[in-house]
Amino acid sequence: MDNRPIGVFDSGLGGLTVLKALKIALPNENFIYVGDTARVPYGNKSRKKIKQYSDQISKWLIAQDCKMVVVACNTASAIALESLRMKFSIPIIGVINSGVRRAIHLSQNSHIAVLATAATIKSDEYGKQLKALNSQIIIKNIACPLFVPLVEEGLTNDHLSLSVIKMYLKSLKNSKFDTVILGCTHYPLLKDPIQNILGDKVKLVDSGNAIVKEVEEFLMENNLMSKISQGIFHCFVTDEPESFDKIAERFLQTKLVGTSHIELF
C-alpha cells in the first residue's frame, strides 16, 4: 500500500489524455501532472534538450514524493526514458513500450505503422522496440508534424484535417499495414478521421490508453496501490496556468481549476 501520488508529465497538455485514462482506471490514486508549456513542443527539439527537460521535470516530481513517474510524452519516452531510469531510482514507465506491446498483440500480419513527431520518428524507438519483440515485423515510420498544431487549433474533424491526414497516410491506403500506432498524445483526438481514411479493418493503437494497463499491473505486483477512497489530481505548468486550463478542458473533458505554475532550470 502506498498513498503517495503518481507523477505524470508531458511537453504540454497532450499528456492529459493519458492522465484522463489513468484517473478512470485508477480512481483511488492521486496524480501530479506536469506540462512543460514554457518549452512546448518537444517534437522539434534535439535529443540533448529533450533529455535535459525530462530530467528537470522528473527531479521535480520525485521531490514532490511521487511513488512512480509516467512519461506520457511519446517524444520524451522515445529519447529520455533510458537515461531517466539510469539516473533516478523510482519506477519510471513510458508510453512507447505499452504501445509497442499492444500493437504486436493486435496485428495479424506483423505490418505495423507508426505515426509520431519528427523527433520520435528520428529516434526510431518504436521500430527498435517492435523489432526487439519480433524481428520479422515490417515497420513504416511516418512523421506527422502538422497533427499537433491542427489539434491545438481545434481542427480535428474538418476538410483541412482530412487533407493533412490524407497527405501523411497516402502510403498506408490499401497497403498491408493492419495496425497503426498513434505515437503522440495529441493524435487520439484525430482518431475518427484517421480511422475513416484507413478503413475499419485497420486497428489504431492509442499508446496513452495502452499504458494504463501497464501502470495498473505494476502497482498491483509491487503492492503500491493507494488505499484512499477518492484520489485527487493537481496540474502544474512551466508557463502561465491561465491559458492552460481552457485548452486542457478539451482534453480532459472535465472542469479544471487551480493549475499552478512551476519554474524549472
Added chain:
Amino acid sequence: MDNRPIGVFDSGLGGLTVLKALKIALPNENFIYVGDTARVPYGNKSRKKIKQYSDQISKWLIAQDCKMVVVACNTASAIALESLRMKFSIPIIGVINSGVRRAIHLSQNSHIAVLATAATIKSDEYGKQLKALNSQIIIKNIACPLFVPLVEEGLTNDHLSLSVIKMYLKSLKNSKFDTVILGCTHYPLLKDPIQNILGDKVKLVDSGNAIVKEVEEFLMENNLMSKISQGIFHCFVTDEPESFDKIAERFLQTKLVGTSHIELF
C-alpha cells in the same frame, strides 16, 4: 563610425529572413543572430515568458558588445519591446513599428489587416500602433497559428497551404482591406499563395523588410555605420546547432556553417 556588430534575435529561424534583408542592405555591418530554438515557438507562450526569454537574449547580445539590437520576432516585438527598452540602454528596434509605418504608407483606404501568431494578435500591438498613427484606420486582426508549422514543413505552395490560407483569409476575400501586414517572420515564405488568393490589388507588407530602412536610417543619423569593407555574421542557437543549419539555408538561401550553441537562463 562604429564597427561593433548588430544583434538580431528571433524565437527560432524565421528571423533569418530579416537578417538576410539586413545583410543585403548593409553589407559593411557585422551581425550576431540568436535563434531561441530550445524554446521555439513564442506565439503560443504567455506574455511573462516571452518577456523573460527576450530579456535573456538581449542581455546576452549586449554582453557580446552589440551596438544595437533588432527584435526580428514579431511576437517578441509585440510583447517585450517596451520592457526591453526600459531595461537596457542600447538602441532596440522591433519589426512591428516598421511594418505599421509601411502599411499606413501603402494603404489608400485605411483598411489594414494583420496576420500574425496567436500571442501577437492577442497583444493587439499592431492595432494599437496603427491607431496611434491614424485613429480612423479600420483594422482586422487574424491569428494564423498553422502558418509557422506549414512553412517549417516546407509546404509553402501546394494545395494544403492554399487550403489553410483560404481558411484564415476567408473574411478578406472581396473585402475593402487593401493592405495586409505579414506580421510574423515566417509568413513571407507564403507570400506568393497569399497574393494569389487575395489578388494583385492587395498590398502585402513584409515587416521584416520594412525594418531594414529603419535600421539604416538609425545608423546614419547616429553616425553608427560600420566602416569595415565586408561584414560577417555569426548565428547562435539555444538548442543543438546541427539541425538549424539545414532549415536555415532555406531561409537565407545561402550556405550556413559554424552555428554555435548558447545556454540561456
